[in-house]
Amino acid sequence: MNQFLSRRSFILILTMSLLKIIFKPIQVLASSDTPQDKWKLSKDEWKSRLSPESYYILREEGTERAFSSQLNNEKRKGVFHCAGCDFPLFLSDQKYDSGTGWPSFWDSIKGSVETKVDFKLIVPRTEYHCSRCGGHQGHVFNDGPLPTGKRFCNNGLALRFVPD
Numbered sequence: 001m002n003q004f005l006s007r008r009s010f011i012l013i014l015t016m017s018l019l020k021i022i023f024k025p026i027q028v029l030a031s032s033d034t035p036q037d038k039w040k041l042s043k044d045e046w047k048s049r050l051s052p053e054s055y056y057i058l059r060e061e062g063t064e065r066a067f068s069s070q071l072n073n074e075k076r077k078g079v080f081h082c083a084g085c086d087f088p089l090f091l092s093d094q095k096y097d098s099g100t101g102w103p104s105f106w107d108s109i110k111g112s113v114e115t116k117v118d119f120k121l122i123v124p125r126t127e128y129h130c131s132r133c134g135g136h137q138g139h140v141f142n143d144g145p146l147p148t149g150k151r152f153c154n155n156g157l158a159l160r161f162v163p164d
């Protein structure tokens, strides 16, 4: 009887560890896609954290003047973080010169941004924002280079560059 029970518990333990091995990678992927620690700050809290210019871009979906950001010409290796919450959004390897006057990327770090459609210019555009704090970054278009064909057109004031 004891032997039977121990064999059963051995099989149970074995099954549990197999399930853990199978499900662990899925959990890791899911957590990187949806940050669990979303920021929820009030308007006043954001105003005290950000410059008026960055507040206008990040929290009111503003757009900076073309060619006004120094990050437009940033060519060093590094990571572009959200200026609101410091979440890493783009790698320098994903940046390219689109000639538009705004820092442009052909892809973002997986799970770092979320999109929504806006109609501010009547024609629908796809807005994207930091997936952690919801801060507006820019708009994404389908006229970018390969391999994605995407152009993430980003406000420089919404980013903070961290060189390697």
Ligand SMILES: [Zn+2]
Residues within 6 Å of the ligand: 082, 083, 084, 085, 086, 087, 130, 131, 132, 133, 134, 135
């Ligand atoms: Zn953010």
